[in-house]
Amino acid sequence: MSSTLAKIVEIKAKMTWTQKNKATAHHLGLLKAHLAKLHRELITLKGGGGGGPGEGFDVAKTGDARTGFAGFPSVGKLTLLSNLAGVYSEVAACEFTTLTTVPGVIRHKDAKIQLLDLPGIIKGAKDGKGRGQVIAVALTCNLILIVLDVLKPLGRKKINENELEGFGVRLNSKPSNIGFKKKDKGGINLTAICLQNELDAETVKSILAEYKIHNANVTLRNDATADDLIDVVEGNSLYPLYLCVK
Template sequence: MSDAQRRIMDIEVEMARTQKNKATMSHLCALKARLAALKRQVIEQQNKKSGGPGEGFEVRATGDARVGFIGFPSVGKSTLLTALTGVYSEAADYEFTTLTCVPGVMTHDGARIQILDLPGIIEGAKDGKGRGRQVIGCARTCDLILLVLDATKPVTHKILIEKELHGFGIRLNQKPPEIYFKKRDRGGLNFQALVKQSVLNKDLVATILREYKITHAEIILRQDCTEDQLIDVIEGNRVYIPCLHVFNKIDKVSRQEMEIFASKLPHFLPISGALGWNIDVLKNKIWEYMHLTRIYTKPKGDMPDFTQPVILRNYKTSVKDFCRRIHKRLMDEFKHALVWGSSAKHFPQIVGSGHMLEDEDVIQVVKRI
């Protein structure tokens, strides 16, 4: 055990025995900042020893979006990949059947979505046990994570996996905090809270910054923030990914158990990969959680092409986003666009680059002559 890992354990013990109140808040904030910095140091040391940053498996990104299966061994990820994509991934009743990343492509509503069947992870994956760092490193590149759980096993497995992902900087079903942070060379701490804060104040922010040896900075809080959110912004290496909790093998549990899960767990979907139950619902949920939008193109003088939509990754995207998806230089020649669909007030509507498009809109781009 390295000195940094020993210090991490000591800090975690001290945090566990420290009662949280106004008098101890400053001390706890300092401990949390110190803990985050030490964990980052441990990961960097492991990367140096392994000769690289451990970015994950070498799987080339294809399609319009990427989905990763995360779960403990033998929960049915391989069977689910086959049900969604038709790609065969070896499945068996023993653990660690899948030892590398198996990719497949699911076609849904005109979108080609890459599905990654990742090897099962174990507790301590974030610390390098098993192939955990590779699995979680690959998960960081996904647009959606499917947390695949065995409905016959304890729900505590969900908590354990979420802890592993959180320790590697993955924030599930969270939005990036609305915090502006910038280091400066002089001027001390310029702190502004545009919204009333229930936890943070200037003194606590200064305490956290001191742990990073930062004395000059500008921080603007645009929402009610916690100390953990501020530390995430200062660390700067967090990723925010939507997650759907998929409970597999529901054919082996009672309906009453499923109703209890559904009432207490958000982002919950019961399925049976082996029997094909709820697979179509899962496809629709994948689309919904990734906020995919279909935009159809219309060449001048021709009918719209409804066979191959352009897929964008937000519910509402601008005409500029669409142009950049087509070609990075299209905006250089952009004059205006003609739009048909739910975002248009009349058909066609002449719009500029800032017009917000909606799902299944039709667009024709007019270039400058």
């Protein structure tokens, strides 16, 4: 884990130092792809027992939809869950009271909706601080509800959004219209249906090379970014609805 964190810090430093222009686009794309792979490592438990994303924090998925309550520690997520679903768990006047995901269920118009109180997010969770793995559980949700403390700075809302984005949770967004299909030979064939401001053949090849993909057909049907292509290749990003309560 420590080596992964060190690599993340190193790559982020390189991205900060690198000027953003057409000449460096392929280099930045490569760094973003490498960073995405490292973030994936953070949410995948290692060891002889195997494991998967968010193991130890996730609960069995039930019902017709799943809503995750995300936010900093001690902002009232568990209180909200208790009021909505009648769930009881220890609530104390200290941070990090909830150390595991607490589930609840409500019914609305014959639909069974599972509610999850996720352990508190802290700044830097996406880079391994605190319990960054719990954000992986958000990848299983259809709706993300960010809960804020009205007595704390509003800037915390942006921090929560950034931490979730770091794990591929694309709030209130739609997937980019990118066609991607691996093949056995023939190299990388890129087709752009419209003008591209960021992605070109060299950038696309650099990103795919990071995933050891050297033969594929890629079709860009809208003005896409390196992050958009990485999401398609990774295949585990989520585009949930997003609400915010205070």
